[in-house]
Amino acid sequence: MAHPRRAALAARLADRLGRQTSVVFDPEPDGEPNPLRCAVRAWQRCPPGSTHHLVVQDDVEPSSWLWELADAAVDRFPDAVLALYVNANSFNGDAARVAMLAGHTWLPPFRYEYFPTLAVVMPCRTAHEFAAWSGPRVPVERDDDQALARFLRSRPDPALLRVPALVEHGRHASLAGWGHQGIRRSVSFQADPPGSDPELELAALPALPRFVDGRSSLVVFGDRGDRPPRVLPDDEHLSFVDMTRLGVPRLATVLFAGVTDPGGPPTGRLRLVRQLTLAGYSLGRVLAAAGADPVTALRRTDRRDAAMRSYIEAGLAGTGLLDRWSGQLDALAEGVWTAVAAGLRGHPSTDAAERHPDLVPDALRLL
Template sequence: MSTVSLSSAVMTHPVREVQAAALAARLGLGGLALDPEPEGPPSALRTALVAWAARTPEAGHHLVVQDDVAAPPELLELVAGSVARFPDEALIFYTNWHARNGAAARLAALAGAGWVRAVPEEFAPTLAICLPVPAADAFRTFAAGSGERHDDEVMAAFLRAGGRSGLLAVPNVVEHIGTSSINGHAAQGVRLAVCPVGAAEARPLLERGWVLEELDWLPYMRYGEGYLRPAGCERDADPRRHLRWPEALPNTGLTESQVWEVLRRHRPEDAAAEVGRLFGDGFADELWIHCLLLGRQAEEAAWRYAARRAPEGPMAGPAARVRAAALSTVGPAGLPPERRPEVGPERATLLAAYAESAVCCGGLLLGPVAQVRGGAA
């Protein structure tokens, strides 16, 4: 593995300076990048530009971490190893559990991947992101004078302009903490990592896990309902348009009757009744169907990438733990923000088992050729 020269900075606001300093000291990160206009209108981009300018002269890569995260002591080691493997990529180490990119990472976890290409039309998560220094400098030039205050939106636009979205680490060792937001995201409620695991579970997947590059169509949830992102929608006039799953399903080759038939035959009745009692029958249906479609896409991706999976070596244990982490977050993330705090440990266990029952049925929606290839993989 080549030697990596990595610098880092923690972007923060004076109201969180003590918190940010403690984070930097705990993880061995570089200095703080303070908002240069703390009394001005909220702007994460304003602070991000300071953070990206804080790279050291000898650095080949620069890591920017936001102040409201938790991470293991091994963070810099894991980032350096990932940079050595993917020296030309924008590497993203945290992904929101409720976004399209969160759904992409969850699907990749279910398929057994270590990395997944971000969807290009959505914001690029920037709570912990590493860029090659030339890209970091180019981003500052690209963003200079922008009227946008969200650095994650500008980062996504920058990466789109370069023709390649960032790589999302499927195992998330960085976790968001708290629900407050200087930049106006508090209304989104609890916002956590999609596949939270420790450094030991993450390391083998980050170092050797295969990369899911092509997502095809992608199931995701928002505010208690299931949606589908069509393949290639980044080329549409309105690429962020939300399409409910029944509306988008015909373009996948599946029918509603197929989906409902699998649900009718295979959904566990007791679990469905309990989820419906707690969160509504509509949510119980939407969550199970969403996870069924996720399972279908995960199985399809696994056999499509079978050749890439072979060289990575034994990884069953870490992959299983990341899969379990992905299943643990799909239920709470799919709820409306105001209802997420209702999910304590017992309900989280119920939702995870309910989600797994659907994911395990995903193969029933594969065509006969895919089923044969999946079994051979």
């Protein structure tokens, strides 16, 4: 689905995708931005004889393994609506990061957020029903991701999100007016060939660690998932992850000892590294509570490192600090990785290092 202003971009993408991919343009390109208006037409366009329909937006960069992995996903989840991209600075993105580090590829969407529509595949029957359901709403709604989320909540259709993503968001200005919403990139992108590990599905999370606007937070859910999420106050957050107020700066001093502020006041550096310490430690505690294997969770690959960088980038994007710290993202990520390791093992101590010498990083032995 595309806007005529991106006709050349969309044509190149269709050529790259192959499989007789067609471009569906916004029928009212001079009207107010309305992605749902174009989505209705796109989801109606199932080729004859097809069982499933994939719709991508015009500003994506597809993985070289998009079709191979999308075909496998359809074979495995033939009745499901599958999002092949999750944005890094969303609730879904934060959940996807936990899932990926825990060794999972698929997870359910966050109930109280939009359903990401940058690249979605669904059965043709469902696609036609969504188009019919959405058509009358175009005059009063504009966002296809919000509409699809409501559509799915009203039905029993299974829905899943994939991480790493099979498309990446291209660096193009938003035509729908969402350029102010922070970074638009995946949690992690499938840039390398798929491995031999099975694509596991995550059922649920005990809590959701977030790093937003330069602050670490922890989101918890109702007992049955039927109540809106709640962001814990600071004291409850610390209690949930078995951390103390003094423990955070103590751990941060060790983890980020070699990181210097590239141009701001010392207080700004202290605030950032302490919040990153709590963000990483909370991520580790949630991984532990979810039963993640520490060896799996701490395994380093390019895709996993990208997921950690996107954690930091998403949290800095709304603060105006991302450009200032861009040259030190790798150093910040190393500190967060070590905080995750500490969280997986509980409060860092010399006892923990003695019990798990193979998993506790050298930095933690200094505590």
